[in-house]
Amino acid sequence: MIGISIPSFIALIGGILTYEYINDVKKRQELVLIADDLKEHVLEVRRNEKNFLHYKNEEYFNNLKAETSALTGSINGISLKNKKKIDADSLSLLQKLNQSYLRLIDDLYKNYQQETAVIEQVRTEGRKLETLSESGKYSPKLSVSSVLHLRLLEKNYMLFRDKNSLNALNNSLSEMKNLTPSCYECTPYIDALHNLMTLNEKSDSIVNELQATGNEFERITGEIARHEKQYIDSFFTLTQRLILLTLVLLCTLGPLFVYKTASYIAAPTKRLSDIIKKISDGDISLRAPLKEHDETYSLAMSFNAMLDDLQFTQESLGKSLTLLHEKQKQLILETETLASLGKFAVGVAHEINNPLAIINEKTGLMKDIIEVSDDFPIKNKLLDILSGISNSVSRCRVITHRLLGFARRTDAEYERIDINNLIKDVYGFLEKEIFYKSIQLNLNLKENLPVFQSDKVQLQQVFLNIIKNAIDAVEIKGIIDVSTDIKNGNIIRVSVRDNGCGIPEKIHKHIFDPFFTTKEKGKGTGLGLSLTYGIVKKLGGNISVESEVNKGATFIVDIPINTPPTKKHI
Amino acid sequence: MKPSKVLIVDDETEFASTLAERLRLRGYDAKAICNAGDIFTIAKNDPPDVILLDLKMPGMSAIEILMTIKGIAPKVKVILLTGHLNLEDKIEGIRINNFTYIMKPVDIKELTEKIDSVLEKNKKE
Numbered sequence: 001m002i003g004i005s006i007p008s009f010i011a012l013i014g015g016i017l018t019y020e021y022i023n024d025v026k027k028r029q030e031l032v033l034i035a036d037d038l039k040e041h042v043l044e045v046r047r048n049e050k051n052f053l054h055y056k057n058e059e060y061f062n063n064l065k066a067e068t069s070a071l072t073g074s075i076n077g078i079s080l081k082n083k084k085k086i087d088a089d090s091l092s093l094l095q096k097l098n099q100s101y102l103r104l105i106d107d108l109y110k111n112y113q114q115e116t117a118v119i120e121q122v123r124t125e126g127r128k129l130e131t132l133s134e135s136g137k138y139s140p141k142l143s144v145s146s147v148l149h150l151r152l153l154e155k156n157y158m159l160f161r162d163k164n165s166l167n168a169l170n171n172s173l174s175e176m177k178n179l180t181p182s183c184y185e186c187t188p189y190i191d192a193l194h195n196l197m198t199l200n201e202k203s204d205s206i207v208n209e210l211q212a213t214g215n216e217f218e219r220i221t222g223e224i225a226r227h228e229k230q231y232i233d234s235f236f237t238l239t240q241r242l243i244l245l246t247l248v249l250l251c252t253l254g255p256l257f258v259y260k261t262a263s264y265i266a267a268p269t270k271r272l273s274d275i276i277k278k279i280s281d282g283d284i285s286l287r288a289p290l291k292e293h294d295e296t297y298s299l300a301m302s303f304n305a306m307l308d309d310l311q312f313t314q315e316s317l318g319k320s321l322t323l324l325h326e327k328q329k330q331l332i333l334e335t336e337t338l339a340s341l342g343k344f345a346v347g348v349a350h351e352i353n354n355p356l357a358i359i360n361e362k363t364g365l366m367k368d369i370i371e372v373s374d375d376f377p378i379k380n381k382l383l384d385i386l387s388g389i390s391n392s393v394s395r396c397r398v399i400t401h402r403l404l405g406f407a408r409r410t411d412a413e414y415e416r417i418d419i420n421n422l423i424k425d426v427y428g429f430l431e432k433e434i435f436y437k438s439i440q441l442n443l444n445l446k447e448n449l450p451v452f453q454s455d456k457v458q459l460q461q462v463f464l465n466i467i468k469n470a471i472d473a474v475e476i477k478g479i480i481d482v483s484t485d486i487k488n489g490n491i492i493r494v495s496v497r498d499n500g501c502g503i504p505e506k507i508h509k510h511i512f513d514p515f516f517t518t519k520e521k522g523k524g525t526g527l528g529l530s531l532t533y534g535i536v537k538k539l540g541g542n543i544s545v546e547s548e549v550n551k552g553a554t555f556i557v558d559i560p561i562n563t564p565p566t567k568k569h570i
Numbered sequence: 571m572k573p574s575k576v577l578i579v580d581d582e583t584e585f586a587s588t589l590a591e592r593l594r595l596r597g598y599d600a601k602a603i604c605n606a607g608d609i610f611t612i613a614k615n616d617p618p619d620v621i622l623l624d625l626k627m628p629g630m631s632a633i634e635i636l637m638t639i640k641g642i643a644p645k646v647k648v649i650l651l652t653g654h655l656n657l658e659d660k661i662e663g664i665r666i667n668n669f670t671y672i673m674k675p676v677d678i679k680e681l682t683e684k685i686d687s688v689l690e691k692n693k694k695e
Contacts, residue, residue, distance in 0.1 A: 354585070356674075356675050357674040358588070359675075360675035361588035361675070361676075365592050365595075368592055369595075394675075
């Protein structure tokens with residue numbers, strides 16, 4: 001933020017100052033124009049002044065007066081504001097001078113008019129004096145030559161109007177007065193000349209004053225113009241320096257600001273990236289630092305929210321995993337317990353079966369011998385007792401045979417299986433029993449079922465057990481339906497339905513428990529369905545039962561087509 | 571009519587001899603041996619009609635014994651005696667097509683029926 005705001009602030013201030021400054025200079029330009037205008041007018045006045053002093057006639061008098069009035073107009077036309085800005089004192093002085101100048105030219109012109117008149121008078125009186133001298137009235141004091149000499153001096157004076165010619169004329173007049181004091185006709189000429197001299201003197205003094213005023217005009221306006229020029233010059237100098245300063249600032253502070261700004265943005269980004277690295281190394285409890293005025297504030301916020309979610313998910317995953325491990329351990333323990341129980345049962349059954357066989361044969365032999373011997377008092381009683389032993393042996397036989405059912409291969413061996421062929425094989429094993437009991441067994445085998453990998457022998461045992469159960473459940477002339485199908489494209493389903501006595505709902509959940517049986521005493525071991533259940537589960541499948549009392553039961557076995565590729569051990 | 575010759579092969583002497591005696595009482599020419607190695611000599615020199623063979627004989631598997639007997643004396647019928655018949659053995663036995671079995675402890679009536687049944691079959695063949 002600072003990285004952007006500081007240069008922007010400087011640019012804004014600089015912009016405002018420059019604008020104000022340029023505006024000021026623009027206004028100053030107006031003053032320069034005014035100063036130029038004044039100077040121009042003054043020059044024009046001075047030019048006309050020269051002409052007027054030279055020609056001394058009405059035309060040039062009017063010209064001069066018009067120009068002087070124009071100057072007056074110019075001065076008066078300046079606004080009060082501008083006057084203050086230029087130099088109010090100089091301007092008011094200029095105004096006063098202008099007024100006195102106007103008065104002076106008026107005076108001068110009047111004087112010139114008088115001079116003209118007096119000069120005419122001098123000439124007239126001069127010609128009269130010539131005539132007088134020619135008459136010889138005051139001869140020889142007033143000779144023609146002396147009068148002509150006087151007229152010559154008079155002309156010289158009028159022509160040169162310098163001191164020498166004035167002195168020469170005055171001397172000559174004094175000489176004439178002295179020679180002819182009684183000549184009253186001479187007096188007008190002398191008076192007229194003196195009069196002219198006085199007027200000339202006055203004119204000269206006015207001219208001097210006029211020129212002094214004119215010079216003062218030039219000095220003041222020149223001063224004003226120079227002052228404005230200086231101001232503009234100083235503006236350019238200042239601008240020059242300002243540009244130089246800006247360049248220096250840009251070259252030095254610019255990179256500094258860029259560096260500061262870059263680090264201002266880079267620093268939080270780096271902090272964030274450091275945190276991300278630490279988190280990716282495993283410490284998920286870390287959070288990105290939050291600085292409210294940071295460029296990365298919202299990024300860090302979102303990042304932290306994401307981390308919260310992640311941590312939560314990770315924790316719940318961890319919990320689930322722990323739970324799963326516990327369940328798995330429990331399951332393994334259960335499986336191991338079952339497996340060792342199975343091995344134990346097999347061992348016991350084996351050990352018992354052989355002596356049992358011997359007991360059976362010995363008892364049988366005793367019966368045989370007694371049966372073929374002659375009658376004796378306790379013959380029948382002994383035969384009864386022996387039959388009791390035989391029956392008990394038979395019961396034991398059923399139990400040991402069932403227990404030995406555990407002695408199966410512990411590794412599942414996977415091979416390609418066509419479920420329909422497998423069912424037909426099982427049917428083959430049971431064909432005679434079915435025939436003897438007049439059971440109607442229908443095979444509804446769906447054609448073109450996919451071939452899948454599973455343990456053939458164990459699957460045969462599964463269906464052997466289930467179908468044998470069905471055979472036991474139905475009365476003579478019962479009906480059993482065995483059907484195959486495919487479910488969801490990846491599960492082979494085999495249903496075995498019988499129309500037997502059915503299974504009461506309250507024992508549904510117990511039928512797969514070991515040693516649970518509903519068969520009459522001595523006929524069932526309660527191990528068949530338990531074994532079947534174990535095998536189906538081991539092969540990754542599922543077994544369930546649907547039943548209604550007195551209507552029959554349906555066992556449903558689902559076997560996945562995608563069996564696990566690894567061998568399972570129990 | 572000459573009595574049928576039955577040879578009982580079982581490592582349980584008590585069982586084998588008692589069963590033999592019971593069969594003799596029922597009119598069979600029954601004999602018991604405990605050593606599996608003797609089977610082949612007897613089968614060659616004095617072939618019985620039926621051999622009752624315990625599956626769990628030491629030294630050889632029942633299937634091997636079955637195959638050997640079939641080679642020496644093809645007409646001899648074999649009934650397997652077993653405490654527990656493995657399903658694989660059952661299937662293998664069916665495959666070699668010379669096979670009947672009976673579970674120990676045996677029911678004497680069931681046994682004599684089986685013996686008579688295989689001998690009847692033999693006569694037909």
